[in-house]
Amino acid sequence: MEHDSHPLVQANRNPVRLRGFVRDDLPAIYALDQICFRKGISYSLAEFELLTTHASSFCLIAETAEKRLAGFAVTERTRRGGVISGHIITIDVDPACRRRGIGRLLMLALEEELAKRGARRCVLEVATDDPGAQEFYSGLGYQTTARLRGYYMGSLDAMVMEKKMTVAKTETL
Ligand SMILES: CC(C)(COP(=O)(O)OP(=O)(O)OC[C@H]1O[C@@H](n2cnc3c(N)ncnc32)[C@H](O)[C@@H]1OP(=O)(O)O)[C@@H](O)C(=O)NCCC(=O)NCCS
Numbered sequence: 371m372e373h374d375s376h377p378l379v380q381a382n383r384n385p386v387r388l389r390g391f392v393r394d395d396l397p398a399i400y401a402l403d404q405i406c407f408r409k410g411i412s413y414s415l416a417e418f419e420l421l422t423t424h425a426s427s428f429c430l431i432a433e434t435a436e437k438r439l440a441g442f443a444v445t446e447r448t449r450r451g452g453v454i455s456g457h458i459i460t461i462d463v464d465p466a467c468r469r470r471g472i473g474r475l476l477m478l479a480l481e482e483e484l485a486k487r488g489a490r491r492c493v494l495e496v497a498t499d500d501p502g503a504q505e506f507y508s509g510l511g512y513q514t515t516a517r518l519r520g521y522y523m524g525s526l527d528a529m530v531m532e533k534k535m536t537v538a539k540t541e542t543l
Contacts, residue, residue: 386440386472388479391422391429398439399429399462406462410523411497413460421446421459430479432463432472440467443476447487456484456535458494477510485535492535495521495528507531 391399399422400415407413413421422429427446434440441463448455458480463473481492495518496503504514512531521528 385435386432386467386475387435388475389431389433391431391442393422395429395431395439395442396422399431399442402439402442402462402464403460405465407460427459428483430476430483432476434467440464441472441476443480445480445484445492447484447489453490454488456480456487456489456492458492473506474510481533481535489535492533494531496531497522498527498529504529504531 396415396418400413400418403412403418421427421444424446426448427444429442429444431439432441441461443461444459446457446459448457458477461473461476463476484492492512494507494512496507498517508531510533512533514529515532516530518528518530520526
């Protein structure tokens with residue numbers, strides 16, 4: 371993981387440090403995901419084990435000065451039709467730490483990392499009943515490109531949102 375030495379960054383009066391995931395983070399990210407998402411959308415511990423260790427995925431941690439988990443995000447790099455893309459798997463911010471710019475910091479750091487790895491666009495899915503998250507992504511430059519029927523739990527639709535990115539460096543998968 372290449373994000374081990376991110377400096378302390380100021381997120382609206384709330385200093386957090388961005389760093390790469392380590393295995394000891396697993397229980398805390400699982401617990402936060404359980405708070406952030408309803409059953410059926412949240413990931414199991416086993417899924418997080420896979421997501422955080424898979425070669426094409428990476429996870430960024432935002433922690434407070436007291437080393438408490440403030441948020442995290444997981445992404446993967448995929449190649450579809452010859453185009454390298456980033457796919458945001460999840461982004462979770464502790465409810466007590468929201469609206470302080472931490473989600474935005476995590477997204478921008480993920481995008482930077484994906485661009486370094488050759489990604490030309492970043493794609494994500496967001497529930498149609500979550501206008502707050504849709505607004506969050508719109509504010510970061512994501513545009514809705516499709517609707518996936520029953521994507522969540524077979525009954526809740528997802529909007530697909532995408533953003534084009536500048537390629538910083540081209541690498542092969
Ligand atoms: C979505 C989420 C990651 C945002 O994290 P955050 O740290 O609160 O976001 P930020 O403070 O960086 O927000 C940046 C901007 O996005 C927009 N935004 C963020 N949350 C919003 C909300 N609930 N409603 C409307 N706009 C919102 C605002 O424009 C905000 O700027 P402002 O606070 O100056 O108005 C967080 O609410 C969360 O973890 N939610 C639960 C999990 C989730 O829904 N994840 C995404 C689903 S795919």
